[in-house]
Amino acid sequence: MSEKAYAVLVESEGELLFTVVLLPDAQGTFPIILQRCPYEELTETMTDQEAIDYYADMNRRFVEAGYAVIFQHCRGTGKSSGDFIPFIHEREDGLALQLWVRKQSFYQGELYLFGGSYTSAVHLATAPFGPDIKGAILAAFDQERYNIYYRNGNLCHGLCGGWYTGMYKKRNRLPKSEGPDSFRMLPLSEYSKIVFSEKDSVFDEILKHPEKNDSFWDTRWGGSDTRHALDHAGIPILMPVGFFDVFFRGTLEMWNEMDETTRGQSACVFMPYDHSDGSMQPILYEKGKIEEQFPGYDVEWFDSIRGKCPVPIETGKITYYSMGDNCWKCDGFEPGSQSMKIGLGKENVTYVYNPYDPSHYEGGLTSGFSGTAFQSAPGSHYGIQTFYSDVFEKDMCLKGRMKAALFVKSDCEDTCFYMRISLVKKEGDYGLRDDIHNLSEFAPDYRPGEEVKIDFLFDFLAIQIKAGERFRIDISSSAYPIFVPHTNKRGLFSDQTQAVSAHNTLICDKSVVTIPLV
Numbered sequence: 001m002s003e004k005a006y007a008v009l010v011e012s013e014g015e016l017l018f019t020v021v022l023l024p025d026a027q028g029t030f031p032i033i034l035q036r037c038p039y040e041e042l043t044e045t046m047t048d049q050e051a052i053d054y055y056a057d058m059n060r061r062f063v064e065a066g067y068a069v070i071f072q073h074c075r076g077t078g079k080s081s082g083d084f085i086p087f088i089h090e091r092e093d094g095l096a097l098q099l100w101v102r103k104q105s106f107y108q109g110e111l112y113l114f115g116g117s118y119t120s121a122v123h124l125a126t127a128p129f130g131p132d133i134k135g136a137i138l139a140a141f142d143q144e145r146y147n148i149y150y151r152n153g154n155l156c157h158g159l160c161g162g163w164y165t166g167m168y169k170k171r172n173r174l175p176k177s178e179g180p181d182s183f184r185m186l187p188l189s190e191y192s193k194i195v196f197s198e199k200d201s202v203f204d205e206i207l208k209h210p211e212k213n214d215s216f217w218d219t220r221w222g223g224s225d226t227r228h229a230l231d232h233a234g235i236p237i238l239m240p241v242g243f244f245d246v247f248f249r250g251t252l253e254m255w256n257e258m259d260e261t262t263r264g265q266s267a268c269v270f271m272p273y274d275h276s277d278g279s280m281q282p283i284l285y286e287k288g289k290i291e292e293q294f295p296g297y298d299v300e301w302f303d304s305i306r307g308k309c310p311v312p313i314e315t316g317k318i319t320y321y322s323m324g325d326n327c328w329k330c331d332g333f334e335p336g337s338q339s340m341k342i343g344l345g346k347e348n349v350t351y352v353y354n355p356y357d358p359s360h361y362e363g364g365l366t367s368g369f370s371g372t373a374f375q376s377a378p379g380s381h382y383g384i385q386t387f388y389s390d391v392f393e394k395d396m397c398l399k400g401r402m403k404a405a406l407f408v409k410s411d412c413e414d415t416c417f418y419m420r421i422s423l424v425k426k427e428g429d430y431g432l433r434d435d436i437h438n439l440s441e442f443a444p445d446y447r448p449g450e451e452v453k454i455d456f457l458f459d460f461l462a463i464q465i466k467a468g469e470r471f472r473i474d475i476s477s478s479a480y481p482i483f484v485p486h487t488n489k490r491g492l493f494s495d496q497t498q499a500v501s502a503h504n505t506l507i508c509d510k511s512v513v514t515i516p517l518v
Helices: 048-058 060-064 090-102 118-124 145-149 157-167 188-195 201-206 248-257 260-264 297-305
Strands: 005-012 015-022 030-037 068-073 107-116 133-139 237-242 267-271 318-322 327-331 338-343 349-353 385-388 396-400 403-410 416-425 428-438 452-457 461-465 470-476 502-506 512-517
Touching: 005 048, 005 090, 015 048, 015 090, 030 090, 030 118, 048 060, 060 068, 060 297, 068 090, 090 107, 090 118, 107 118, 107 297, 118 133, 133 297, 145 157, 145 248, 188 201, 237 248, 237 297, 248 267, 318 461, 403 416, 428 452, 428 461, 470 512
Parallel strands: 030 068, 030 107, 107 133, 133 237, 237 267, 267 318
Antiparallel strands: 005 015, 015 068, 318 327, 338 512, 349 502, 385 470, 396 461, 396 512, 403 452, 403 502, 403 512, 416 428, 416 470
């Protein structure tokens, strides 16, 4: 085994974490890039040398640029011992790795954090950062744990569903019994006992706290280890994410919550894709990926911090791909100062929402992992009501957060309303943004038959609207499997033992969607 590339076991709380060390072909000390990852099924069955060679090839660009790379398997994954429970041990294990690195002969005094998605979360958990952490590239994640599991009190199936279930004690080979409709069981509080074959106290607590301001989210299990991690980081941080990424909203919130010093030396990049490489998205954009527009950006980002080259992406601003006119722009990402209003017509619309037969949509937008998609034709489900704007006579630029005021009533004591906005293009109806709210959020003591105004606020977007296109607005009371179906019963959703059908009414002549324009 080469002295420039080798594997060690780093101890943390009695567990031994498999760690690969990759050093440049030179003598002395080096700046060090830290990576920690739980997705190591491929290397789990490799020999140590095969795993070392695999990571050496993956990180060749960093090592050839003079950086040492430390790559560690998260607890309970790959070749590391212990149980993997999402998020729970990352602070202790990440700090243990940093402490170990500082004791090594090749430690030069500079540490850099590198990761995307969960491999960003492992670094957020180690904040506040030590003085030797000089910079970071943290792609597509959220320091607010609530946002990972819920949107406005509605449980998101993406991370809380298939991902959490698959990752929980993943190497223990528990006899899990998850199926496509597992999150429709009643009561949902029985989920871990039935699906995991054991009670998971962490997951069970998550299901008890759908309200964002609940004190649970200030606890360790609720994500206090990452909350506000980047607000006062004081280091240059590059944050790439897709416009249709499940973590887009969280990334933009992290950017906006940074203090001026941190934001002024950091950069945020918005690509026109989802949480993956974008290859499965319905429209592919020329140079739409960060690596296509900024080749070698990751090495150059770290090099620029060290004064070896100019910064590859402008700091203090947001660099984003403007869809429609298909070009990269860089500015403060201010919303448009003009707006256009779209009504829903004059006639009230009443429809049946059956929780046992929820509506489905194509693509998860920013609430799921599947990004955007061309939508099914109107009338695909009796629970989806579809409205259209007029056709646009000239090109316009949507920039900012669309919003909607929806006036509704129901014959149930609580229910749900979901809205999705798409752009009708010649290629298909291109999903843009969605939002969801429970009736009880706006009327906690709702009495059936009362009229209530529900305010929707969609995630930020920048897209060019072409003449001849128009908006499509879909409204329903469910969007499965993106969100767990509402039972139409008042009270904690996970305790509900039965569901009932609702007759929900849209008061169209009062309702309006507002589109921000540049």
